[in-house]
Amino acid sequence: MKPIGWKVTATEGEARAGVLETRRSIIETPVFMPVGTQGAVKGIRFEWLESELDARIILGNTYHLFLRPGVDIIRKLGGLHKFSSWPRSILTDSGGFQVFSLTDLRKLTEEGVEFRSHIDGSKRFLSPEISMEIQAALGSEIVMVFDECPPGKASVDETRKSLALTARWAARSKARFDEPQSVQSAEFLSEPVATAPGSDLSGRQALFGIIQGAAHLDLRKESLDRTVEIGFDGYAIGGLSVGEEKPVMYGVLEYLAPKMPADAPRYLMGVGTPEDLIEGVARGVDMFDCVIPTRNGRTGSAFTSRGKLNIRNAKFADASGPLDPDCECSVCRRYSLAYLRHLYQSGEMSAATLISHHNLAFFLDTMRRVRQSITSGTFSRFQREFLNKLQENQEADV
């Protein structure tokens, strides 16, 4: 028995529609996963995320939850699902990325990474083994291997070295991961392994490998081969959208995604804008996550079917229409641009909450429409029309 179910239900070119099943939810792909770094999708109540927005899977983050509240507390409270009250699937990032993006002081060794906490400056240590233990305690449905993420403009030599370390860490991640999964009462698990009623899943966690290699295609291929050789339940593309130009990212995806195992989900980490999602799907990606809808929402930037808009702009001061006339989310049905701008300018936190809510609604709805178009064989037309429409606001301003 496998920990997750995966089947492709339709394809159009490289784009695929599929169904990913975990013990906690059925996830139709392509899917966008809202980011809930610290066990919360910033500004959004789980009630909305579950009902109106209907997210089936969100992210959690090992690095942040490890530092606060800490593994002991989460284990004591029965794992991340019980602690946070989120009943559906969770994918946890391993912490590798944050160690490199958030801390200045770090010491990288073969064993792992020593770093300074961004919260209190204390010295902490993360390794593949420790990351697996933490993620076992969190109890996520999908666990990510502990990797090193080099900068997008990394040289061939740097990238090759980093990639080799990531491969060794991937093997160690898998070895340590398998231990707690194999024992019902393993010390690291917060809850006993359980299958959903009527499911033929194993009830265990799934582990995804991460392909690195920066912008170097030959190294991407090498990383892919080494990762597939170890064998995982799904495969992720890491190290994109970390400073490189957009065509570089699309080029890597175009080369890499079709070579990834067809019988496992493909996950593009940390991406992206609505345009990136469509371009990713077109190249064969099934899963995405990104902070952009909630982070931008918090700072007054809204994504709409006609492109991005900044709620602070004076032109919205007396605009009676919604953020997006084509959006049916509860925010667009109720609140005007003028009122949202007023809330933002007045420093009301509801501005951040409402725009984040709309942004997530737009992202999730867009992915639903993408799935539908792949299923009905009209994805390429959808792609063309969607991308054209995104230009409307920009052109209208010129």
Add this chain to the structure above:
RNA sequence: GCGGCUAUAGUUCAGGGGUUAGAACGCCAGAUUGUGGUUCUGGAUGUCGUGGGUUCGAUUCCCACUAGCCGCC
């Protein structure tokens, strides 16, 4: 009515007899891609209250006026 203080950016204020008068906040506009939660980066704005005088030169010194604030009657 009398005395005192003040008058400089949208606001609160700094400054100073000599080329393009500053700060903070606000305003305007960008940025944000496996989230260090209100951040970062740019930009615009002034007949220096009005009128007169001194001076080579006044927003700066002097006088009057006006307005505001405080106190007294």
